[in-house]
Amino acid sequence: MPFAQSPSAVPVIVDDAKCIAEKGCRVCIDVCPLDVLRLSDLTGKAYMAYDECWYCMPCEADCPTGAVKVNIPYLLK
Amino acid sequence: MTSPSFDTIVDGLSEVDCDVLVIGGGTAGPMAALKAKQKNPKAKVILLEKANVKRSGAISMGMDGLNNAVIPGYATPEQYTKEITIANDGIVDQKAVLKYARNCYGIIEELDSFGIRFQKNENGDFDVKKVHHIGTYVLPMPNGETVKKALYRQLRRAQMLISNRYMATRLLTGASGRIAGAIAVNTRTAEFLVIKAKAVILCMGAAGRLGLPTSGYMFGTYENAANSGDGYAMAYHAGAKLANLECFQINPLIKDYNGPACAYVAGPFGAYTANNEGKRFIECDYWSGQMMLEFFNELQSGKGPVFLKLNHLHSDTVGEIETILHTVERPTRGLFHEGRKTDYRKDMVEMHISEIGFCSGHSASGVYVDDFARTTIPGLYAAGDMASVPHNYMLGAFTNGAVAGEDAAEFALNHDFEAFDAADVKLEQARVLAPTKREDGIPPNQIEFKTRRLVNDYFQPPKVTRKFELGQARLAEVREDMENTMVVKNAHELMRSLEATSILDCAEMAAHASLYRTESRWGLYHLRTDYPEKDNENWFCHTLLSKQDGRMTSEKKAVEDYVVPVADEEKDLYAKQRIRASA
Ligand SMILES: Cc1cc2nc3c(=O)[nH]c(=O)nc-3n(C[C@H](O)[C@H](O)[C@H](O)COP(=O)(O)OP(=O)(O)OC[C@H]3O[C@@H](n4cnc5c(N)ncnc54)[C@H](O)[C@@H]3O)c2cc1C
Ligand code: SF4
Numbered sequence: 001m002p003f004a005q006s007p008s009a010v011p012v013i014v015d016d017a018k019c020i021a022e023k024g025c026r027v028c029i030d031v032c033p034l035d036v037l038r039l040s041d042l043t044g045k046a047y048m049a050y051d052e053c054w055y056c057m058p059c060e061a062d063c064p065t066g067a068v069k070v071n072i073p074y075l076l077k
Numbered sequence: 078m079t080s081p082s083f084d085t086i087v088d089g090l091s092e093v094d095c096d097v098l099v100i101g102g103g104t105a106g107p108m109a110a111l112k113a114k115q116k117n118p119k120a121k122v123i124l125l126e127k128a129n130v131k132r133s134g135a136i137s138m139g140m141d142g143l144n145n146a147v148i149p150g151y152a153t154p155e156q157y158t159k160e161i162t163i164a165n166d167g168i169v170d171q172k173a174v175l176k177y178a179r180n181c182y183g184i185i186e187e188l189d190s191f192g193i194r195f196q197k198n199e200n201g202d203f204d205v206k207k208v209h210h211i212g213t214y215v216l217p218m219p220n221g222e223t224v225k226k227a228l229y230r231q232l233r234r235a236q237m238l239i240s241n242r243y244m245a246t247r248l249l250t251g252a253s254g255r256i257a258g259a260i261a262v263n264t265r266t267a268e269f270l271v272i273k274a275k276a277v278i279l280c281m282g283a284a285g286r287l288g289l290p291t292s293g294y295m296f297g298t299y300e301n302a303a304n305s306g307d308g309y310a311m312a313y314h315a316g317a318k319l320a321n322l323e324c325f326q327i328n329p330l331i332k333d334y335n336g337p338a339c340a341y342v343a344g345p346f347g348a349y350t351a352n353n354e355g356k357r358f359i360e361c362d363y364w365s366g367q368m369m370l371e372f373f374n375e376l377q378s379g380k381g382p383v384f385l386k387l388n389h390l391h392s393d394t395v396g397e398i399e400t401i402l403h404t405v406e407r408p409t410r411g412l413f414h415e416g417r418k419t420d421y422r423k424d425m426v427e428m429h430i431s432e433i434g435f436c437s438g439h440s441a442s443g444v445y446v447d448d449f450a451r452t453t454i455p456g457l458y459a460a461g462d463m464a465s466v467p468h469n470y471m472l473g474a475f476t477n478g479a480v481a482g483e484d485a486a487e488f489a490l491n492h493d494f495e496a497f498d499a500a501d502v503k504l505e506q507a508r509v510l511a512p513t514k515r516e517d518g519i520p521p522n523q524i525e526f527k528t529r530r531l532v533n534d535y536f537q538p539p540k541v542t543r544k545f546e547l548g549q550a551r552l553a554e555v556r557e558d559m560e561n562t563m564v565v566k567n568a569h570e571l572m573r574s575l576e577a578t579s580i581l582d583c584a585e586m587a588a589h590a591s592l593y594r595t596e597s598r599w600g601l602y603h604l605r606t607d608y609p610e611k612d613n614e615n616w617f618c619h620t621l622l623s624k625q626d627g628r629m630t631s632e633k634k635a636v637e638d639y640v641v642p643v644a645d646e647e648k649d650l651y652a653k654q655r656i657r658a659s660a
């Protein structure tokens with residue numbers, strides 16, 4: 001069976017200008033209970049790779065530079 | 078876009094051993110691990126967690142208060158035990174509840190020594206609030222957002238061995254039936270870890286991803302969505318008995334947001350649950366099956382939606398409530414209301430009835446344990462939301478986690494490693510990796526979505542026998558697809574595929590247990606249209622579900638003699654929730 005790519009807007013946004021992943025920071029990726037954040041090959045910054053978020057906020061609360069913003073997932077907004 | 082080091086499936090297996098293995102590092106788990114270590118400082122204790130202990134579990138962002146604190150001067154252990162017995166329609170082995178009630182004050186003092194503060198009044202006494210129908214047990218936590226940090230500090234201090242990002246998938250038992258260890262899979266590499274252990278404590282939380290939230294968002298659950306019922310599934314496959322699974326967890330939640338509103342916080346300030354006329358219709362906002370039934374009846378009567386009403390309160394009071402609700406537990410509540418322009422000062426908050434789950438923290442569906450947190454498998458313990466002690470909540474997770482940790486440490490002292498069959502590990506590896514060997518098929522998210530959609534369509538109470546049978550038939554088809562065609566591309570998806578298997582196992586258990594009990598009990602939690610009455614003559618008992626000779630089986634178990642008597646006129650106090658004027 002071929003797979004379709006169905007797009008979905010992810011609720012968690014990382015401000016690339018503030019993210020200091022290049023200095024080795026992985027805090028948000030480390031703490032996320034659903035393990036949905038990853039490091040982008042393209043930008044070297046953290047981003048939401050999987051649309052499986054519990055909108056719980058540890059990523060935002062623990063980011064040392066305030067780069068992460070959690071929004072309410074569109075489907076339940 | 079994902080970097081290659083992440084999520085690529087790696088072939089590998091390592092083996093470690095320990096005296097006590099604790100699985101799940103949310104609430105009960107850290108306490109169990111600490112207590113095991115305290116009991117025997119020489120013991121090797123491993124805390125295994127699917128996520129990261131720093132921020133895992135229901136209390137990931139902290140909690141606003143203790144829902145069931147038995148504080149001298151406010152309540153006695155006997156009163157509490159009686160209230161929980163009544164709230165749970167009599168089906169309670171009181172010894173475990175009474176033990177909790179006696180131990181929990183000591184745990185509060187211990188949490189206090191960890192730096193977690195509990196609200197005091199001007200006299201310096203604990204400022205306990207009344208939310209339950211009869212007694213007074215709710216204790217606010219002014220710095221509740223720090224709970225996880227405080228626990229983590231203690232784990233660091235004890236130099237606890239922590240294995241994050243390992244998802245346990247199956248338990249290992251020996252020929253004698255004793256526990257031998259567990260198998261886990263790394264959620265980012267798919268490498269296997271076999272942990273030999275003399276005792277194992279399951280602290281893997283509720284089965285929170287069973288029903289599908291009405292928003293359709295699979296991770297928009299009440300429970301931390303990492304709690305996919307793996308503990309229930311593992312206990313089942315190991316041959317442990319699970320109690321009263323038909324006593325579902327169903328919660329009154331903010332519609333769509335699917336988090337608590339939260340009446341336990343707002344209630345003591347004067348907020349209450351109201352119908353569309355803004356009127357109260359229930360006496361008490363404590364969550365019970367009977368309360369949920371009145372909620373359901375109100376919706377059916379045309380007086381819905383149901384709301385949490387705060388707009389009659391003083392603006393400063395509302396401000397105080399907002400500060401609590403929007404900073405701890407589910408802090409995105411504020412953002413959600415903002416998005417809908419809901420102002421507590423002006424608007425009532427629309428509520429709804431959640432999808433179903435298993436949970437003893439809130440209800441009474443869990444792996445059967447006695448008052449030492451022992452399951453029916455020697456050396457295997459369970460604590461927290463997944464263990465059968467009813468209405469346990471956070472303090473129950475801590476307190477019974479402590480009981481489990483101490484008893485498990487002792488068990489490990491008196492027993493050697495139990496041998497297991499190496500073939501069991503091979504079989505489990507084959508089961509886990511099967512979806513990675515396929516080129517083509519159905520991805521886990523579709524298997525999971527369909528399972529959970531069927532759970533909603535067929536198993537959400539009121540329970541109708543014919544619907545349950547149809548649901549079982551549809552789930553059998555999903556199982557066939559899952560076992561033969563599920564396909565995954567990376568290690569992250571592999572975790573989701575394993576969760577999908579747990580969810581389907583739980584769905585089948587929910588149906589089996591519900592059909593077995595041919596009566597109605599626990600209000601909405603087990604409301605059967607074909608058997609609408611409570612039948613104490615035949616069903617004043619626990620039901621235990623287990624796997625016997627490979628098949629799902631249910632049996633009755635007598636309720637232990639009460640140690641705290643309940644008078645006849647008290648027995649259905651929880652069934653009398655409806656406010657007379659509006660009835
Ligand atoms: C939104 C919300 C609000 C609540 N409010 C209150 C309140 O105000 N007061 C109160 O007293 N109680 C409250 N409760 C209840 C209380 O939080 C829970 O009863 C308690 O925290 C449960 O603890 P636990 O250890 O059983 O589960 P959790 O703390 O959820 O821990 C379970 C852990 O197991 C891990 N896990 C799951 N599967 C696996 C696996 N396969 N392998 C390894 N690890 C795994 C999870 O990642 C998680 O860390 C609330 C619960 C929720 C969800
Ligand atoms: S925690 Fe903040 S700074 Fe660190 S990787 Fe994440 S977004 Fe970047």
Ligand code: SF4
Pocket residue numbers: 012031032033034035036037052053054055056057058059060070
């Ligand atoms: S809100 Fe929670 S689940 Fe979502 S990305 Fe942040 S930590 Fe992960």
